[in-house]
Amino acid sequence: MNGEAEEDHQPQTPGRHIELATDEVEQGKNRDGGSGSSPGLTNGKGWDGKLRVPGKVALANPEALSDPEYSDEENVVEGEQIQADEDLFEDEDPDTYELISINSRIQSIPKLHLERFKKVTRLCLRQNGITRIEGLEDLADTLLDLDLYDNLIGHIRGLDSLTNLTSLDLSFNKIKHIKHVNHLTELTDIFFVANKISTIENLDGLTKLRMLELGSNRIREIQNLDTLKNLEELWLAKNKITSLSGLAELPKLKLLSIQSNRIADLSPLKDVPTLEELYISHNLLDTVTGLEENKRLRVLEISNNQISSLEGLGPLTELEEVWASYNKLDNFRDVENALRDKKKLETVYFEGNPMQTRGPALYRNKVRLALPEIRQIDATFVRT
Incomplete structure (x- = not known):
């Protein structure tokens, strides 16, 4: 040396x-x-978890980080609305495979008239003012990746027809309950960072899920993961979890991130x-x-x-x-x-x-x- x-x-x-x-x-x-x-x-x-906002980009929903009690749809402040949302994609090739519009003050997905696009596999509408998931039925045959990171979505709805999805990102929204996703059986990756979720639930049936991201929520217990037999990565940082119990039925788990919780005992990891x-x-x-x-x-x-x-x-x-x-x-x-x-x-x-x-x-x-x-x-x- x-x-x-x-x-x-x-x-x-x-x-x-x-x-x-x-x-x-x-x-x-x-x-x-x-x-x-x-x-x-x-x-x-x-x-x-999947904190993928580059640099110091302002969040449309900053309360998700700054105020642990941030909630309630009635307190949403109306943003400035673009005159014609459909014009956002007017120059896009109708045969494009990817549609991206970030921080464009979009409030309504239907007003984008996405039915014009017949081959889209990825839709990214990050950092907008979207409150409802709707108007995506015409993309159902081709859409694989839906990214609605950092919006104002309070409920998981409007995904019924999107059964080909492999990746779903609803991070930095206002979601309290995981619902209406277990029919999306092709999903391999789900991101729910910085919402208001307190219970891991309603994921049964997602047998192809490889990665589950639940960082920065209000979860107190690791539970209801038994059916996720192909899960390889579990991200649970910055919750209120006190025990590592609940992982025994994950035969392929390779990565566990559970930083900033309340864990005192490592012995359950023997399972x-x-x-x-x-x-x-x-x-x-x-x-x-x-x-x-x-x-x-x-x-x-x-x-x-x-x-x-x-x-x-x-x-x-x-x-x-x-x-x-x-x-x-x-x-x-x-x-x-x-x-x-x-x-x-x-x-x-x-x-x-x-x-x-x-x-x-x-x-x-x-x-x-x-x-x-x-x-x-x-x-x-x-x-x-």
Whole structure:
């Protein structure tokens, strides 16, 4: 070892998520890969789920984040209405496969006269003032991807004929109940980020569902997932969940994001031996015991808890990344005992722990001595 690279590095964790620039999401995070970084925070993966609003774009429905009690259709403020919504697509080729109109102040889908388009597979009407899902029947034969992210929709209706849908995004709306989707049996991906949902329900029949995104809602219990036998990714960050029970009937689950909840016990994860990625920062953990049966874990994100020891990670020989910033780790020998035999381990984050804050000048060298095969310590690469 000849030293460490000076430049900071933001790990490129795979995912389709883009960060949302809000104070709530920023809490505990540094965009430049500094203090508080974690894989779920630096690239938006798993924090509030599929947060795909680029930069500081204003939300049409900002109350979904700022006011936990935001609700009630009667309080919707009328926006300025475009004179003729149908003109929005007047220059589009009638044979187009994709229709996109973002932040165009659309209030009525029927007024767009979408019956003109016979081959559309994707419809994206993000950041508008739409309150009702309607007027989509003429797209039923071809539509695969419906994106109504950030509107003012209070009820899931108007999807009866859209049985070919494979992706449905109703994030950042005003939905309280999951209803009228279980007939959409071709769905592989559903996004309900930042609504007002309190119960996971009415998903039976969605046997092809691969990814379910319910971040930033009001959910207290993981339940009613038993029929989702092909589910691979479950995103539940920023809810009010207290227990990891309810996952035992998901035989293909590979990724669980449950950051910013109230989890204190990892032992129910013994029923999910297929798990490969676990994002569980900002919870109530004081130990990592309970993961002994999760021997396929590659990524473990446990930052911002109260963990004082990594004892229990011994059997997890597939680990590639361990993110444990801002806990109570103070013993380099404990870290060495837990992680030194992990031949695939390349990245560790320990900043903000007593073992780093107590002696920051020697911290990196001590980690390198404890874990000589490591390639990245916090946001900095290690040169070999």
